Amino acid sequence: MSLELLLLCLLAAVLELDTTYAFQLTLSRGIIAGPIFSLLTGDYAAGLQVGLFTELLFADINPLGAILPPSAVVCCAIALSLHALGIELCYAFIVAVLGALFFVQAERHIRKQRVRLLVSWEKRIQQNPDSIFRFLFLELGACFLINFVIISLFVGVSGAFMRWLQPFIPVKAFYACQFSFMAVPWIGLASLIPEFRLKKR
Amino acid sequence: MKFTEQLGLFVRSFFLQTWWNYQKYQNLGLFFVMWPFVKKLYRGNEDGIPSALTRYLSTFNTQPAIASFCFGALAKQEETIAKAKNLNEFNEEVLEWNSIKQGLTITTASIGDRLFWGTLKPLTLLLGLFISLLLGIHVFELQQEETIPLMYAFAGGAAAFLAFNTIALFVKWEGIKISYETPSNACFGLTKFDWNRTIYNAKKIGLALTVGLILMGMYYYLRDFQQVPDVHFVTRAILVLFFVCISFLTHRLRIPNIYLYLVSVVLFNLFCYL
Numbered sequence: 001m002s003l004e005l006l007l008l009c010l011l012a013a014v015l016e017l018d019t020t021y022a023f024q025l026t027l028s029r030g031i032i033a034g035p036i037f038s039l040l041t042g043d044y045a046a047g048l049q050v051g052l053f054t055e056l057l058f059a060d061i062n063p064l065g066a067i068l069p070p071s072a073v074v075c076c077a078i079a080l081s082l083h084a085l086g087i088e089l090c091y092a093f094i095v096a097v098l099g100a101l102f103f104v105q106a107e108r109h110i111r112k113q114r115v116r117l118l119v120s121w122e123k124r125i126q127q128n129p130d131s132i133f134r135f136l137f138l139e140l141g142a143c144f145l146i147n148f149v150i151i152s153l154f155v156g157v158s159g160a161f162m163r164w165l166q167p168f169i170p171v172k173a174f175y176a177c178q179f180s181f182m183a184v185p186w187i188g189l190a191s192l193i194p195e196f197r198l199k200k201r
Numbered sequence: 202m203k204f205t206e207q208l209g210l211f212v213r214s215f216f217l218q219t220w221w222n223y224q225k226y227q228n229l230g231l232f233f234v235m236w237p238f239v240k241k242l243y244r245g246n247e248d249g250i251p252s253a254l255t256r257y258l259s260t261f262n263t264q265p266a267i268a269s270f271c272f273g274a275l276a277k278q279e280e281t282i283a284k285a286k287n288l289n290e291f292n293e294e295v296l297e298w299n300s301i302k303q304g305l306t307i308t309t310a311s312i313g314d315r316l317f318w319g320t321l322k323p324l325t326l327l328l329g330l331f332i333s334l335l336l337g338i339h340v341f342e343l344q345q346e347e348t349i350p351l352m353y354a355f356a357g358g359a360a361a362f363l364a365f366n367t368i369a370l371f372v373k374w375e376g377i378k379i380s381y382e383t384p385s386n387a388c389f390g391l392t393k394f395d396w397n398r399t400i401y402n403a404k405k406i407g408l409a410l411t412v413g414l415i416l417m418g419m420y421y422y423l424r425d426f427q428q429v430p431d432v433h434f435v436t437r438a439i440l441v442l443f444f445v446c447i448s449f450l451t452h453r454l455r456i457p458n459i460y461l462y463l464v465s466v467v468l469f470n471l472f473c474y475l
Contacts, residue, residue: 052329187458
């Protein structure tokens with residue numbers, strides 16, 4: 001993995017914290033994360049397009065209650081990393097969407113496992129409330145590390161696989177993937193109409 | 202509430218969800234936000250701290266941007282608890298604290314989810330998309346070799362970021378102050394804003410923008426086909442229309458877009474080989 005991709009994974013792991021764990025300044029939205037990642041890859045058009053498409057595709061799932069939407073940051077990071085490795089954007093996007101779905105499952109599993117750890121932390125905080133700052137850094141550090149490992153592993157493995165697979169993909173499949181990639185904004189916009197449906201005040 | 206106290210709650214509120222968990226949700230986050238305030242309140246009278254610790258570490262879950270209304274109201278009630286003259290009064294105020302927390306978390310979660318996630322987030326996305334199109338970037342169908350200036354790539358995102366955060370941070374900051382100063386019979390200042398009207402108007406703008414963007418996208422497609430539309434164009438238009446219709450249907454069936462996209466990949470591949 002090149003230095004720029006490693007930096008991209010590091011940046012993605014940091015931005016992913018914004019989704020839930022810290023700030024929630026919406027830096028983790030596709031429309032913002034996509035162009036930020038493109039600063040590292042150099043392809044601004046791809047960054048903007050992937051960012052917008054990701055957000056339009058995920059626009060119908062919101063983090064209400066315990067719902068965990070697919071991560072736009074992870075999707076943008078994987079798509080742009082694979083594209084930087086020479087994979088066509090339409091293929092990279094499919095892998096990225098699958099990657100975002102995989103990340104949600106991993107995140108859900110980690111959250112379930114984390115409950116036990118947090119119960120013990122809670123007891124320690126009750127004994128010494130001022131220690132909460134230490135646990136803040138511990139939690140953020142652990143989350144960042146887990147994010148980084150998952151994203152970089154996925155980029156590394158899927159990148160190598162797609163580079164091997166790409167020459168064997170027939171032209172017809174390329175056009176089909178290209179067409180479904182182009183259908184993304186339309187699918188997203190169409191789903192926004194019911195989202196904005198007007199109810200009685 | 203002093204400015205420094207408000208600032209402390211505001212800054213710490215950015216970490217409300219750091220310890221989010223399936224058991225007690227944002228309980229540790231609430232404790233992190235409120236701890237300096239509580240600690241200061243019980244300085245010199247540390248008997249009240251164990252009870253406060255138990256209360257702040259109990260279940261708490263709301264929308265993070267509007268949670269500030271809970272912080273202000275709970276801080277005010279905590280002051281009343283700290284001033285309790287006897288055990289009975291203390292218990293009554295603690296009960297009141299619990300009912301405030303329960304009532305406010307549900308109300309703020311409902312308003313916050315509808316306003317921030319359900320309306321403002323998609324609305325600012327459309328704003329970003331609209332700005333990109335205005336700048337002449339045809340995001341619906343960018344060519345592989347196409348290059349765009351750096352400023353243009355960030356314009357849409359920056360607009361969405363500023364629009365969302367201006368409102369979210371305003372609510373976050375003002376919510377602390379308003380809920381602290383307003384009594385419970387005035388719903389801790391939540392009624393100062395006409396949330397339903399705001400959401401309704403924002404949704405109206407969102408609907409207009411969505412329809413406008415669909416028309417703009419169609420114009421960009423049609424612009425390239427100035428002569429009689431060819432077979433390629435008709436096929437493409439029909440398939441896109443098909444997916445737009447299917448998208449309405451899947452929304453009704455609560456099937457996420459992401460699965461519709463993955464199905465479209467499979468379908469288009471099958472279509473190409475048939």
